[in-house]
Every structure is written in C-alpha cells, then in structure tokens.
Amino acid sequence: MNNIIAPRDMFGKTLLELGEINDNIFVINADVSKATKTEEFAKKFGDRYINVGISEQNMVGVAAGLARVGFISIMSTFASFAPGRCYDQIRQSIAYSNLNVKVASTHPGLAVGPDGAMHQCLDDVALMRELPNFIVLAPSDQIETKKAVIKAIEYNGPVYIRIGRMECPIYFKEDWDFEIGKAYILKDGSDVTLIAHGSMVHIIYEASDELEKEGISVRVIDMPSIKPIDTKVIIKAAMETRGIIVAEDHFIYGGLYSAVCEVTSNFSPCIVKAIGVQDIFGESGSPLELYKKYGLTKENVILKAKEILKS
Amino acid sequence: MNDVLDLKIKATQIRLDLINMIYESKSGHIGGSLSSADILTVLYYNVMNIDPNNPNWEERDRFILSKGHSVEAYYSVLADKGYFPKEELKTYCKFGTRLIGHPNNKIPGIEMNTGALGHGLSIAVGMALGAKMDNKSFRVFTLMGDGELAEGSNWEAAMAASHYKLNNLIGIVDRNKLQISGNTEEVMSLEPLEDKWKSFGWDVLTTDGNDIEKLIDTFNAAIASANDKPKLILAYTTKGKGVKFIENKANWHHRVPTEEEYKAAISELQELMEVYLNEQNIK
Ligand SMILES: Cc1ncc(C[n+]2csc(CCOP(=O)(O)OP(=O)(O)O)c2C)c(N)n1
Numbered sequence: 001m002n003n004i005i006a007p008r009d010m011f012g013k014t015l016l017e018l019g020e021i022n023d024n025i026f027v028i029n030a031d032v033s034k035a036t037k038t039e040e041f042a043k044k045f046g047d048r049y050i051n052v053g054i055s056e057q058n059m060v061g062v063a064a065g066l067a068r069v070g071f072i073s074i075m076s077t078f079a080s081f082a083p084g085r086c087y088d089q090i091r092q093s094i095a096y097s098n099l100n101v102k103v104a105s106t107h108p109g110l111a112v113g114p115d116g117a118m119h120q121c122l123d124d125v126a127l128m129r130e131l132p133n134f135i136v137l138a139p140s141d142q143i144e145t146k147k148a149v150i151k152a153i154e155y156n157g158p159v160y161i162r163i164g165r166m167e168c169p170i171y172f173k174e175d176w177d178f179e180i181g182k183a184y185i186l187k188d189g190s191d192v193t194l195i196a197h198g199s200m201v202h203i204i205y206e207a208s209d210e211l212e213k214e215g216i217s218v219r220v221i222d223m224p225s226i227k228p229i230d231t232k233v234i235i236k237a238a239m240e241t242r243g244i245i246v247a248e249d250h251f252i253y254g255g256l257y258s259a260v261c262e263v264t265s266n267f268s269p270c271i272v273k274a275i276g277v278q279d280i281f282g283e284s285g286s287p288l289e290l291y292k293k294y295g296l297t298k299e300n301v302i303l304k305a306k307e308i309l310k311s
Numbered sequence: 312m313n314d315v316l317d318l319k320i321k322a323t324q325i326r327l328d329l330i331n332m333i334y335e336s337k338s339g340h341i342g343g344s345l346s347s348a349d350i351l352t353v354l355y356y357n358v359m360n361i362d363p364n365n366p367n368w369e370e371r372d373r374f375i376l377s378k379g380h381s382v383e384a385y386y387s388v389l390a391d392k393g394y395f396p397k398e399e400l401k402t403y404c405k406f407g408t409r410l411i412g413h414p415n416n417k418i419p420g421i422e423m424n425t426g427a428l429g430h431g432l433s434i435a436v437g438m439a440l441g442a443k444m445d446n447k448s449f450r451v452f453t454l455m456g457d458g459e460l461a462e463g464s465n466w467e468a469a470m471a472a473s474h475y476k477l478n479n480l481i482g483i484v485d486r487n488k489l490q491i492s493g494n495t496e497e498v499m500s501l502e503p504l505e506d507k508w509k510s511f512g513w514d515v516l517t518t519d520g521n522d523i524e525k526l527i528d529t530f531n532a533a534i535a536s537a538n539d540k541p542k543l544i545l546a547y548t549t550k551g552k553g554v555k556f557i558e559n560k561a562n563w564h565h566r567v568p569t570e571e572e573y574k575a576a577i578s579e580l581q582e583l584m585e586v587y588l589n590e591q592n593i594k
C-alpha cells in the first residue's frame with residue numbers, strides 16, 4: 001500500500017467506516033469540520049452529527065451530555081481549541097465525570113505552519129496527560145491513526161487523540177494489532193534509543209538510518225500511547241542502551257519527554273535528552289522551516305545521539 | 312483624509328494589497344478580510360485618534376481585531392498608515408517574517424495577539440475600564456466576526472461592559488452572515504441579534520458595513536451619544552466584498568486564488584479604482 005494520506009484524512013475515513021457498523025457514534029464539531037475531516041461523516045450520518053458553531057466550551061458540555069445519555073461522543077477541532085480553549089470543561093465534565101468522550105484534535109504543533117504561534121498547539125499533551133481517567137494517544141502513520149481511533153472508540157472512557165496534519169511514511173501493516181498502553185519497536189538496537197510520537201517518528205527513523213551507516217546500533221520506538229505509557233519498553237531501553245532521546249512536536253515540558261523521564265528516574269535512571277520546542281512560542285513558516293529553526297530535525301537527533309555515546 | 316471618495320479609493324487599495332498578500336504567501340483568510348476592509352479604512356483614516364509615528368502614545372484610541380484571521384486587511388491598513396514599511400507585506404506568513412499569520416503585538420500599531428476567536432471584547436472591556444479609572448479620554452474599538460459571537464465569552468464581556476457603563480467602548484460586528492461551515496443562521500442562529508445586544512444593555516446602531524459614508528455617520532453617531540451605555544455597531548457586510556466571484560461564498564473563507572482567479576480579482580478591483588480616480592479628477 002503506497003497511498004500515503006495525512007493522519008487527519010485517515011481519521012475522517014475511519015469515522016466513516018465506524019459510522020456504518022456502530023450507530024452509537026455521535027460526532028461533534030465546532031465550525032472546522034472541513035479541516036478536521038469530519039465533513040464526510042456529517043454528510044452520511046447527519047442524524048448523528050452536529051456542528052455547534054464556534055463554541056468549543058459548549059461543544060465539550062454537549063459531548064459530555066450526549067455521552068451521559070448513552071452515545072459515544074467524538075468531538076473534534078484544532079488542538080489549540082480543544083484542549084486549548086476548553087480545558088476546564090474537559091477537566092470537569094469529561095475527566096472528573098469519567099465520561100465516554102473522545103477528544104480528537106488535529107493541527108498540533110509547529111506542523112501547523114503559516115498560521116503562526118496562536119494555532120501551533122505545543123501544550124496539549126501536557127494538559128491532557130495529567131488528567132485522571134484520560135487516555136492520551138498520539139499516533140504516527142495513517143495505519144496507526146486508524147487503529148488508535150478504532151481502539152479509542154472501543155474503549156469505554158475519556159480519550160484524547162492527537163491527530164497529525166502532515167503525511168507520514170507508513171511503518172505499520174494493515175493486519176497489525178494496536179494496543180492502548182503499548183509502544184512499538186520499529187528497529188531494535190543496543191547503543192542508543194530514539195523515542196517519538198506523531199510526526200517526529202519519521203524524523204527519528206531517518207536519523208537512525210544515518211547513525212547506522214556510522215556503525216551505531218539504534219533502537220527506534222514509536223510511542224503512540226502517552227498515557228498509559230509502556231513502562232517496560234522504557235526501562236528496557238534505559239538498561240540495555242546508553243541513553244534515550246525523546247523527540248516530539250510539543251514543548252519540552254509536560255509531554256512525552258517528561259513522561260519518559262518520570263519512568264526512568266523512578267526505575268532506571270539514565271541520560272534522557274529532549275528534542276522539542278523550548279520555552280518559546282512559534283512563528284510563521286512552512287512546517288519544515290520551523291522544524292529546522294526549532295531543532296526538530298534528524299541532524300539534531302544525530303548530534304544528541306553522539307553526545308550520549310561520548311559521555 | 313476624510314473625503315468619502317478618498318476613503319473609497321483607500322479601501323479599494325487595501326483590498327488590492329490584501330489579495331496580493333494572500334496570493335503571494337498562498338495563505339490567509341480572504342473572505343473576512345474583504346468584508347471588513349471598509350470598516351478598518353473608516354476606523355483608521357477617519358475615526359480613531361492615532362499617531363503612527365508614535366504607536367505607543369498614551370492617549371491613542373485602542374483597536375483590537377478580535378476576528379484575528381482578517382489580519383491581511385489589518386496589516387495592509389497598518390502598513391499604509393506607516394506603522395511599518397509597505398514592502399514588508401510581501402513577507403506575510405513567510406519564514407522569518409514579523410508579519411505572522413495572525414495579529415501580534417510585537418508589530419507596531421498592534422495592541423493584542425489575537426486569532427483564537429472570542430477574546431477581543433473582554434480585552435476591550437479591560438482597556439475601557441482602565442481608561443475610565445485613569446480619567447483618560449481614549450476610546451476602545453474592537454471588531455468581531457458574526458460566527459465568532461457563538462463563543463460564550465463575548466456575552467460575558469457584553470454583560471461586563473454594560474455593568475461598568477463603558478460608553479467609551481465601541482464594538483463592531485462584521486455581520487456577513489457566513490462562517491467557515493456556512494450560513495450563521497443555519498450553523499448556530501444569532502438572530503434576533505440586535506435584540507440580544509440591546510438586552511445586554513448596549514446601544515445598537517445598524518449600518519451598511521461596506522458603505523464608507525454610512526459607516527462614517529454611524530461611528531459619529533456612536534461617539535456623539537451622551538448616555539452611559541457601550542455601543543455596538545452592527546455592520547451588515549458582504550463576505551468577500553469587492554470581488555464578485557468571492558462574494559457571499561462560505562468556501563472562500565480561506566481559499567487561495569489560482570493564478571486565473573487572482574488576475575480576475577485584481578482586474579475587477581482595478582476597474583473600480585479607475586472609476587473612483589476618474590470621479591476624483593472630475594471633481
Ligand atoms: C476559538 C476559535 N475557534 C475556531 C477558530 C477557527 N476559525 C477561524 S476563522 C473562523 C470562522 C470565523 O467566522 P466569522 O466570525 O463569521 O468571521 P468572518 O466571517 O468575518 O471571517 C473559525 C471557526 C478560531 N480561530 N478560534
């Protein structure tokens with residue numbers, strides 16, 4: 001299968017498929033269905049779809065109410081607007097009330113590009129990860145996105161899914177089984193470990209190819225399940241390789257980097273280096289120009305890997 | 312520059328500039344920028360007390376573009392007013408630019424970073440309240456979208472503005488009846504919109520938001536009003552105003568014109584410009 005599509009397109013397609021077999025699914029949007037790709041679902045299942053207009057806080061309450069009367073609510077907008085705009089509503093009406101709502105957000109990170117910092121949500125994983133009851137998923141390629149969406153909907157409870165906008169090479173097979181809470185080793189290796197989620201998986205994979213050319217053995221881990229996190233895989237990497245690099249299109253605070261450090265410092269301390277956005281807002285530019293400026297590049301991964309091996 | 316004809320020429324120039332920006336950068340929000348071009352022109356060339364050479368002048372009137380996505384019209388006006396070089400418009404949205412995709416207060420003339428909808432009116436309340444407390448005479452203006460009014464925060468601010476008797480605050484709604492996903496009344500109905508604002512304690516003035524002369528009269532009336540209520544100008548506009556094939560079409564919210572569409576848009580506006588310039592010569 002060589003037809004690469006963006007994760008958000010796969011999100012839309014998957015909802016359409018699930019709509020056919022599960023008439024309990026209710027999709028909610030706040031004026032951006034074209035961008036979050038829920039438009040097709042809206043056309044086909046008009047009686048299980050609403051557009052609340054530009055009112056994200058309201059959307060959360062409506063999603064919670066629908067869940068409370070028995071629907072599986074899937075609300076979607078840009079990450080800047082959920083959790084960004086409506087965090088308190090998510091906290092109280094979804095997390096604390098422990099309801100079956102899926103918050104599916106597109107347009108995360110610097111990958112948003114020209115729209116600038118306001119739209120570049122770099123704090124969503126941090127916001128969602130510390131909420132009790134929430135599962136947090138950030139899939140990479142289209143197949144993982146599809147499986148993550150299916151599993152999120154099968155699971156009875158709150159789930160946050162961070163859905164990318166950039167196309168990603170395909171790493172997983174159609175018949176592969178995705179499990180919430182598991183990390184996936186794309187390449188095994190023994191010198192250094194690279195971990196990422198979403199759009200950065202592709203970048204650590206490319207970095208590993210280059211490092212291998214220099215005779216360095218690299219373990220590449222795709223970690224779509226940020227909460228619950230695959231503690232075992234992290235501890236093993238901490239013990240079996242000389243250090244870990246975590247890469248994400250997110251602030252270095254509170255995201256996967258923090259999550260990995262929490263595990264290593266508790267069970268098996270080792271060097272863990274971060275590739276992510278420092279304590280600063282983004283700007284306009286193409287995704288790759290911004291990745292370059294803010295250090296989300298394979299060159300930076302390689303540099304940090306060598307630092308680990310030198311230490 | 313106060314003459315109505317001069318301002319029509321100005322607004323047409325702003326429309327040309329913003330279409331050039333969007334075409335050049337291949338990004339931006341064309342429909343809402345075109346619909347608000349006349350409102351911004353009247354504000355910046357006729358209504359507001361400002362000094363582009365001294366953007367931080369304490370007595371300046373304040374403006375917040377709550378519908379931050381109409382930034383192309385805003386940047387075009389600010390550049391034309393001399394807040395920054397017009398040349399810089401070419402860098403819009405490109406890597407390294409100051410002119411990022413939504414308003415940013417690092418740029419001279421811009422008070423607040425906006426882009427997430429539903430923030431402007433609360434900020435305006437704070438500024439207007441501050442002016443009152445400091446006995447300052449500056450006024451505060453904010454431009455909102457109509458789809459934007461679905462955000463509950465606007466109504467929290469509306470309540471506060473009348474509670475604090477902020478008659479130095481003028482809100483403007485760009486009532487083009489469209490948002491991204493379609494007609495506002497189909498997506499999340501706002502009507503009766505005038506009554507809503509009135510019931511929140513505001514004076515409401517309605518006008519044609521694409522008619523320079525009427526806009527000037529309406530702003531004058533709002534400013535002249537002697538009561539203690541905040542003022543809301545409900546400006547009925549056409550989304551995409553000035554380019555026929557863009558007008559009134561939801562899917563032109565943030566479409567980028569093709570080369571052919573770009574040329575057609577520019578030539579339509581240039582024709583209008585010719586008409587105005589001829590009128591000016593006759594005068
Ligand atoms: C809080 C928030 N939610 C969603 C968006 C995405 N968005 C940008 S423009 C827009 C539509 C705005 O419609 P309207 O307010 O009517 O503006 P106009 O028609 O003047 O362009 C939306 C939903 C946003 N910028 N902020």
Ligand SMILES: [Mg+2]
Pocket residue numbers: 456457458485486487488489490
């Ligand atoms: Mg509108």
